[in-house]
Amino acid sequence: MNKRTTSLTLAGLMATTVLIPTTSAQxxxxxxxxxxxxxxxxVTHVAAGTLYGLADANTPSASQLVPLKLNQLTQPPPGxxxxxxxxxxxVGDALKVAPSVIASGAQQYIRMPDIYPDFPYKWVSWDDWLGKVDTMVKARxxxxxxxxxxxxxxxNEPDGTWDTAKAGPFNDGWTRTHRKIRSLDTVTPIIGPGTTIYNRDFLKSFLTQAxxxxxxxxVIVWHELSQGWQNIDEHVADYRALERELGITPRPISINEYAWPDQVxxxxxxxxxxxxxxxxxxNDAERAYWYEAGTANGLFYNGQPTASYHMYKWYGDMAGRMLPVTAxxxxxxxxxxxxxxxxxxxxxxxxYGNDAVKVTGLSGFGTSVSVTLTASGITGRQTATSAPSAISRQTVTVGVDGSITVPVDNMDARAAYQLLITPAxxxxxxxxxxYEAENATVVNxxxxxxxxASNGYYVGRIDGSGDVRKDSFVDFIVNVPTAGKYSMAVGYANGGSSTATQGLAYNGGPWSTISYPATGSWGSFSASATSSASLDLKAGYNVIRLAKGSPGFSGGTGFAEVDSITLAKV
Incomplete structure (x- = not known):
């Protein structure tokens, strides 16, 4: 979807964009x-993603993107x-922007039909399309x-852009294209069908034939645009029921376009x-591409953050585990x-108006907590803004039930707000x-x-090496206060009989090897099972990679599971 398809979409759909309240009485x-x-x-930052968010390897710069902890991008194909x-x-060639994608800790899908210049796409012939598929896959x-x-x-959006008259039924076209890709590349996942909306009948027909x-x-894909956010839970539940009905193993779900122009x-x-x-x-979700490429779809204006950027930055700051929230x-x-x-x-x-946030389960924080409230602002996509300042800080007594309630007065329904709560x-x-491994970028x-495991999760099956499409590694984005030497302790498990090794590199620098002596079992971690290394980090954000396989590294030996890393200034 891009801005020029709005009329096409409205012609084929009953738009049900959800409007934001406009008066405090509502x-x-x-x-x-x-x-x-x-x-x-x-925490995996599920929805920290963009469609056509990167115009080239420097727009936006990786240094601007790293704080967002981007999860998944969708970019156009090579050529x-x-x-x-x-x-x-x-703009946005997936292979040209790849260095910035990697440096920012993200992964990317390649949207193949954007090899065509027009949208909606203009079909030429099967020889033309399969020739283009051949060229794109070989370039990768x-x-x-x-x-x-x-x-x-x-x-992309076959329910509105597939030319059945010239190309035949989409389901047949999917099979033909899938087989062509697999004849060249048996490794990289294939995702689809990428419908404009969640359409059960379309998906049932598609999945039955596939x-x-x-x-x-x-990976199963559809878009959440004109139908609003209220129906997403129903769509996901219905899709899972459809998988069961058809006897299909559950697939990761990607919503690789979300939010209408008046929402994004x-x-x-x-x-x-x-x-x-x-x-x-x-599994992942990406902001829709309505405006300029290279702005992360409105998170930057003239290269500087907008108000929405700051909301996504708060999201990027999340670590540990996501908590249940009741609207x-x-x-x-x-x-x-x-x-x-x-x-x-x-x-x-x-x-709008005077509301409150109640947080339960704080007994372990002590008898009182420090609470900081900040507002994002509402600048829109064409006004850059400096980082928001806290609008209040207070100490709040924790109730005997382990809860606090924080009033938030004079709310603006368009803005986002952040409450940071710590012990007093x-x-x-x-x-x-x-840094927990499960919060990091996990590749293959x-x-x-x-x-x-600390926090209840870890990363295992870090087994692939020898091919950039299946190399296995974990990229940690860390933020340190000053430049200098740091020690890094890796919590791990090695259920093998001998010492395992992985590659260690950071900020694109040279590789070294880190060793993991046997611990006796898999999926079992203890405070004493750590392996240490020394790092020379820059102030601010750094990317640390632990790899079984990676470009420039010949490959690790044996196998190891990673629980977390802990840094200390030397």
């Missing part, structure tokens, strides 16, 4: 409830010809140092989508608990020192649950 006196003792899922949203030259295969490409998106043809997508750059509206994606358990009327949000530092981070909004004396450390490995 919504006030609501209380958002956060359960700090609960657990929704590990892109698409001129989206007024562009005079094609020849990019021998490019990691973090984790999906081929065969088509199952029969042996061409099921590895309103902080609270984008937040409503994020809240739904977090609680429904989708109240139009008031909704997301929250996390960094149990190591004892920080509850609540981001909320969507209501502050967080347990002035900067984050422990798996997040797994384990009772002995």
């Amino acid at each position: 919504a006030a006196g609501n209380t958002l409830v956060v359960d700090a003792a609960g657990s929704l899922r590990p 892109v010809q698409q001129l989206g949203n007024g562009a005079t030259t094609p 295969l020849n990019a021998s140092t490019t990691t973090n490409v984790n999906g081929w998106e065969i088509w 199952k029969a043809d042996g061409t099921l997508p590895d 750059d309103v902080p609270s509206a984008a937040l409503h989508y994020i809240a739904q994606f977090e609680r429904t358990g989708v 109240s009327g139009d008031l909704d949000g997301i929250a996390s608990l960094d149990s190591t530092r004892k920080i509850v981070n609540v981001v909320f909004g969507g209501d 004396a502050g967080a347990t450390s002035s900067w984050q020192q422990t 490995a798996q997040r797994l649950g384990g009772g002995s």
Whole structure:
């Protein structure tokens, strides 16, 4: 979807864009409830993603993107010809932006039909299309140092852009294209079908034939645009029921376009989508591409952050585990608990007037807590703004039931707000020192649950090496206060009989090897099972990679699972 398709979409859909309240009489006196003792899922920044968010390797710069902890991007293919949203030259080639994608800790899907210059796409012939597929896939295969490409998106919005008269039925076209890709690339996941909306009938027909043809997508994709955020939970539940009905193994769900033009750059509206994606358990979600490429879809203006950027930055600051949040009327949000530092981070909004946030499960924080309230502002996509300042700081007594209630007066329904809650004396450390592996960028490995793992999760099956499409590694984005020497302790498990090794590199520097002596079992962690290394880090953000395989590294030996890393200034 891009801006030029609005009329096409409205012609084919009944638009049900949800409007934000406009007067205090519509919504006030609501209380958002956060359960700090609960657990929704590990922090993975599910909805920190963009479509055409990067124009080239420097726009936006990786240094601007790193604080957002980007999860998943969708970019056009090598050789892109698409001129989206007024562009005079094609932008966003996935292989050209790859260095910035990798440096910012993200992964990317490649949207193949954007090899065509027009949208809606103008079909030429099957020989033309399959020739283009051949060229695109071979270009990626020849990019021998490019990691973090984790999906081929065969088509975009086939319910509105597939030319059945010239190309035949889409389901047949999917199978034909899938087989062509797999004849060249048996490794990279294939994603689809990428419908404009959640359409059960379309998906049922598509999945039925794809199952029969042996061409099921590895990741299921649809868009959440004109239907608003309220129906996302119903769509996900219905899709899971459809999988069961058809006897299909559950697929990761990608919503690789979300939010209508009047929502995507309103902080609270984008937040409503994020809240739904977090609680429904989708794999990833990307901001829709309505405006200029290279702005992360409105998070930057003239290279500087907008108000929406700051909301996503608060989201990027989340660590540990996501918490259950109960909405109240139009008031909704997301929250996390960094149990190591004892920080509850609540981001909320969507209501006018005087409301409140109640946080339960704070007994372990002591008898009183420090609460800082900040507002994002509402600048829109064409006004840059400096980082917001806190509007209040207070010490609040924790009730005997372990809860606090914080009034938030004079709310603007368009803005997002952040509550940071720590023990009264502050967080347990002035900067984050422990980073959970499951919160990091996990490439060709798996997040797994384990009772002995810190925070209840770890990363295992870090097994792939020798091919950039299946190299296994974990990228940690860390933020240190000063430049200098740091020691790094890696919590790990090695259930093998001998010492395992992985590669260690940071900030694109040279490789060294880190060793993991056998611990006796898999998925079992203890404080004594650590391996140490010395790092020379720059002040601010750094990217640390632990790899079984990676470009420039010949490959590790044996196998090891990673629980967390802990940094200390030397």
